Amino acid sequence: MSSNSFAYNEQSGGGEATELGQEATSTISPSGAFGLFSSDMKKNEDLKQMLESNKDSAKLDAMKRIVGMIAKGKNASELFPAVVKNVASKNIEIKKLVYVYLVRYAEEQQDLALLSISTFQRALKDPNQLIRASALRVLSSIRVPIIVPIMMLAIKEASADLSPYVRKNAAHAIQKLYSLDPEQKEMLIEIIEKLLKDKSTLVAGSVVMAFEEVCPDRIDLIHKNYRKLCNLLVDVEEWGQVVIIHMLTRYARTQFVSPWRQGDVLEDNEKDFYDSDEEQKEKADKRKRPYAMDPDHRLLIRNTKPLLQSRNAAVVMAVAQLYWHIAPKSEAGIISKSLVRLLRSSREVQYIVLQNIATMSIQRKGMFEPYLKSFYVRSTDATMIKILKLEILTNLANEANISTLLREFQTYVKSQDKQFAAATIQTIGRCATSITEVSDTCLNGLVCLLSNRDEIVVAESVVVIKKLLQMQPMQHGEIIKHMAKLLDSITVPVARASILWLIGENCERVPKIAPDVLRKTAKSFTSEDDLVKLQILNLGAKLYLTNSKQTKLLTQYILNLGKYDQNYDIRDRTRFIRQLIVPNEKSGALSKYAKKIFLAQKPAPLLESPFKDRDHFQLGTLSHTLNTKATGYLELSNWPEVAPDPSVRNVEVIELAKEWTPAGKAKKENPDKKFYSESEEEEDSSESSSDSESESGSESGEDEEDDRSGDSAEDSGESGSEPEAGKGRAATRSRARGRGDSKDVDKEKENSKTSESSSGESSSIEESSSDSESESESESESESRKVTKEKEKKTKQERNPLTKDVSLLDLDDFNLVSTPVALPTPALSPSLIADLEGLNLSATSSVISVSTPVFVPGKTHVLLHRMSGKGLAAHYFFPRQPCIFGDKMVSVQITLNNTTDQKIENIHVGGKKLPMGMQMHVFNPIESLEPAGSITVSMGIDFCDSTQTASFQLCTKDDCFSVNIQPPVGELLLPVAMSEKDFKKEQGMLSGMNETSTTIIAAPQNFASSVILQKIVNVANVGVVPSGQDNIHRYEELKFQAL
């Protein structure tokens, strides 16, 4: 104890020399129990004083010592009142330590803990997201039932916070609140539902964790987020990956049909996997086999594959179990290499991984056969590792490798680790039974071991030989004789018992030896182990029945000894045997059958792996490791016979928008209309003519746009160059490219204009989608599905004509970058459409909804002048569209013109010289550009919120030109739609951080709102907040980097 306090002193590092001095003398000097106790009391007094002092350093010292006490597991609860006062301390370290203290003791001192609540409530509104998050963390960690409503409110607010870090903490808080008060479940599920839609990778892992704990059975909440989760998976932090993968494994087992069919293995050879997914799809189609994997099923399997390369063993194991449980058997092979790699890491990881491999290797030997040598045992392995490796080696043994293995086993048998040697002998026994070719060799080997010097080895051999002989009811008289001789030397009870049993069973085969053995053991009966005594009794009984002439007296002598034995089991047995075999007047009919009873043919024991029955547990789980069902284990369900409707994973934004638009328009578009017409007048009046046409066109255009931005969000982790089967884009659209080339800037403007006019709609889409969800919750699911399907049909019809004319022009800006995908086969197209729809979700459901730009300036910038570009001219401009390559990127459109009289071939982006952090998504190389032809391509650049220049090279077949793009600040912004109230709230949160204020002097004629708007949108990509007051204008933006 005194040494403890000494440690505190050391640790507090001489902050307050005087106090420490007192401290040291008071604690070290007294000796004896009483002295220590009093010093302890005194110390606490000290701490109280220090906490009440007005010097931060003293408080900090005190807190550090208190934390030291908590760490040691000592009770510091009596300091609660003194500590809790400091919760509002300005010093952040004191504050943190007070938090630590509060979380530890609040449960015990509930009333006092309430004093701190208001501080946290205040901190929840703090502009600093770190403080908001930590306040939520501590508040939710205080396990005081009274504050449940406060917690609920805090979680609700935090789940809509702008900072994903705070939202992540909200997800954690859900679990804490749930464990505090399960009554809140329904409300919490609502929040989980909301957070599941969150796009941030930071949140994904935590919310799935909350889902798993609060409502793992509400699989319906996952449907709409399934594709998003699959696509985000690579970018989620490693711990979240593990949780999500486990959840998705369960999900897949309920939603898809089994890919394991008879003949599946034959048809799908290994090579199939390495083919690109597209090819595979085509193949699958060609074969027209009855089973076609759901594209969503495939999506999950494909997107988890890269994670096998993770450095985190838990992630690798999670993917491995996913492949094991849901991938076609032919594809599961790739996990073995990664699992074998894990064997290089620590003892503990090896232990778990080997256990899982052991289970797998029983069912599918072939998977690990190539890695046989990786399981060879080293003398430095821990015993438990050795035994697991041995287990796997046994499972992998077959006719081809058994001779190598047996040689290896020979080395193991000699190991100094006797437990391991014994396990090896059992293994040899198992090999002998499973591979009949070597059973004789094994038996001979084991017999040789009987002359081993080590008793444990001999004993184990005897036991195994016994089992082997029992299985092969042949003549093994020689071996039995040999073993009978061993009885003199062996002392291990199990082995002695085994030998006696063997002799008893085969007593008719060794008629001379058996009575002799009985004679010997009768002499030593009293000193034998209980196990051996029972077998002596058995042997006596058997011999009495077969050879009563020689052994009658001996047996009776033994029965007499047994009668007075100390162990009641032996007394019981003796009584039983005596009644059964010795005929007397009392014994009934049973004694007639004594011989049949004792010398019945016994079934041979089955030598099988202890891992045989483990496969009903999900691999990689605690239950699997322990081979018992752990608390909270969620059973992996069997594949459904018929797949549930796959369309539940689609998100029907488009169709529903149709239905709801009238209402949405009436409500929302009116103010917008007015506003637009004003600005239009200012700029260009001719545009209103195309109103009705562009209306419908823009709508579909917007839908597509949403699709794309959804795509890009999900693609963000990938380079995007890989053709993705799930995201088929009609080839017709990319062909339209050529036509769009001649399009001039005006048209561009027009298009974006029209799409703007539907900005009101986009918000109504959101509304309706959320409505539909609540609907589907209340109504029976099947009904809503039916509706969905009908709508789907409708939109398909409606879509086709649209794509022919107007929308083509709208779309083609995006097309060049669309990856070349073959025209989807008709059989697949419905699901592809479904895919496209499903992707919509992530764009619209984010917490912050990005709105379309209010205005797109037509100003173009010169990228490459035709003089310096040897006839190749390039202009760029910012279309203010959400970039499709990644949500942090700004889309840039480049128009290339060929001013020469020759074809320019192979135009592409060469070397990039980007400032740190900056990223660029280049356009696909252009094969050739005809003389006087022009082409427009899109690029995405992540400027990292800076106005730094992105320099890169524009190359043709012959030349390279260095070019620069420097963005004006205004183009780095992204407008979001929000109400005035929300805006004020968010503005409040940001205050101080990103604030600049200046006064602008303007001429009175410029003071009309439309003029100001025009000026502002000209320089910056912002949106307008509907404002109640005339003279205040609010513009929102979403900084790319900040979110």
Add this chain to the structure above:
Amino acid sequence: MLRGDARGRVPDWGGGHSGRSGRRRRRPCCRGDAGLSICRGFQTEKDSLRSLTVSTMIHSLFLINSSGDIFLEKHWKSVVSRSVCDYFFEAQERATEAENVPPVIPTPHHYLLSVYRHKIFFVAVIQTEVPPLFVIEFLHRVVDTFQDYFGVCSEPVIKDNVVVVYEVLEEMLDNGFPLATESNILKELIKPPTILRTVVNTITGSTNVGDQLPTGQLSVVPWRRTGVKYTNNEAYFDVIEEIDAIIDKSGSTITAEIQGVIDACVKLTGMPDLTLSFMNPRLLDDVSFHPCVRFKRWESERILSFIPPDGNFRLLSYHVSAQNLVAIPVYVKHNISFRDSSSLGRFEITVGPKQTMGKTIEGVTVTSQMPRGVLNMSLTPSQGTHTFDPVTKMLSWDVGKINPQKLPSLKGTMSLQAGASKPDENPTINLQFKIQQLAISGLKVNRLDMYGEKYKPFKGIKYMTKAGKFQVRT
């Protein structure tokens, strides 16, 4: 522990013995123990308990030293009594060696998952189903973090820095779920203690706790802190390969494989974007990456492209495909024999170079666990020093460099226990060695380029081959 012994045998007693069954009934209550089938009331109590305290992944953490003292405990939810560790101590006693303590120990209400590192057991208490590797991997990450923070991870160091340890643990886990495990981020949240900082803190009253959210947490590169500045910009890469091999009695290779890692020490200003390419990337059979490596780029071009974390980190670990025959750079000639009649045994080993590509083999050490029958050894080495511990029976010989002209050898006799029979196994020889400037697989880095920053960094690449688990059976 004593109580535990009795516990294990509870179900053995037959039903007829009233005296015993009375004892049995009491036990589950006093210890909160097994035997649910016997105690119905107990079962229901447990169920209700479960519905109330819904799990969290890691409930508590106990740090236990080799002598069985709990010297640190941390709870992320309601306090779990220390007594839960009794089950651990029981297992520890049964295992005799620390190595053999099972990593997963079930107790009636909890599960104990432990890792053993630096002579400390890190025991995590969990309550419900969780992937065990998740917890184990996290515990290892905790140890790595401590090592990173304090240089060494040992009991006295943890005790000295208990406040920082607590703060770090608080940040690493929220409600039992990992929150921030990247060392770069943690160091921004809680600054590691340095002598200078301690002094500064004492004078100015400033703290170890960062007051800003690390930008990394939110940015695209969560593993790298922002605002890194160095006067000397350097990037060093060490390609280290280890040979795992088992050589049999006759000197032929039973199994051999090469496992490699590339450890990096990158001290570069700003946000550099590095690419590293190999001359022969096809050698790499199986790789695992630091999260910073762009997977797609590797898939398509076999180039490592990444924004590195600041400081030391493991960029890549790899396995060289098994088809390539592994060059074994050393051989061991041995002659170890025990005679049945005499109490003396002969011992002679010689180590020599083989397929070293002209490089010298350094840092050679030979260790061997001698059979129990060996009482003592009297040996003379031609170079280096040797020791034999008569208690653990561990022979170790520090050879040093191998001079091909004069091969090092160790000769002498072993004295055996009189009367004992000769051991039936010859000891296995474990070998350690190092070869500088050689990657035994032949892997070569082609070039390292930096993008995104304007300065010219100093780049360095070092190769080394080491013995991994290199055993020679005799």
